[in-house]
Amino acid sequence: MSIDQMLSKENSLLKEWTLDPNFPDQMRFLDVNIHLKYPDVDSLLEFEPQERKRLIAQDHREKFNELIQLNLFQDYERIGTTKRPTGVKTKIPFSALAEIQKLDFVDIFTEKVDGAKKKKQRKQSVFYCVKMTVVAQIEGVDSGLEQVDDQYVLIKAKSHDDAYAKIEKQKDEYEVRYLNSDGRFVRWKIESYDDCYQTDIKSFKDLKDPRGSEVYSKYRTRRMNPDNVWDGK
Structure with a gap:
């Protein structure tokens, strides 16, 4: 996937960044925070509050394990607790962008991109x-x-x-x-x-x-x- 194709994506992880075309993509990594999405709240309606908390924690553990087993990144720092993880802080290779953006159970926020500068956001009134x-x-x-x-x-x-x-x-x-x-x-x-x-x-x-x-x-x-x-x- 080319840089232009990456940036054309509506929810691209790179939309706020200007990439240096002279920096090789195979060496480019992104520092990201990956947050697990909440389960559908309507599915929890019939349960008592304590049971809802247990089910949410279980849902987060399952999503966390699924995310780790995809092997899209190596080292990571867990966000949340072992009992109820809420996401990870990690580095992902540029080559994994297309795959990770397909995941429908996470929200991803880019903190840093190798060989790139963050675009200055004009303050709107x-x-x-x-x-x-x-x-x-x-x-x-x-x-x-x-x-x-x-x-x-x-x-x-x-x-x-x-x-x-x-x-x-x-x-x-x-x-x-x-x-x-x-x-x-x-x-x-x-x-x-x-x-x-x-x-x-x-x-x-x-x-x-x-x-x-x-x-x-x-x-x-x-x-x-x-x-x-x-x-x-």
Whole structure:
């Protein structure tokens, strides 16, 4: 199989790498992490949790043994435990690529390729949701309740820090003063940046998804509600 044929594969292990054509393929090895796939969860539905754990461990051992017996590599480091292996770290020869990519019970991740450089991945901008606390300041008022606005702002950026920086540059727009009905000046001030969530939204086109678009998510815990008890079926 030629390099061009290798790279044309949709899920090629080499798609993120530029190979040196002067480096001989017979000397080329790949450092890879090979992870065993989970069994079909629906097949475990009828079993109790402890039995499921036993069956998953058994499934992983069988897949692990099958992988080793293929003799696609020599030395390896087991990922996981003897009782429940989850994969291996190893080196595979370039000549074994076609065979190993046929395996349907593993996921493979390339860490290093001899005689190759990893392609620089251009950082793409996506939408981030910045959660911030904005407070109303009213001229001369120094007691009582103050009005607070919990704001969630979508902004396109390349990272969490970039999102915060872009909001920070616009903070003066929040502090534009105006007069209220009492003749007092009022302004809104960003009191704190509370969180920043990276969404999967890359363009406004994504907002047209009929399934909707998640803009913010944060896990928390609370006392169990009896109405939420579930038997798993």
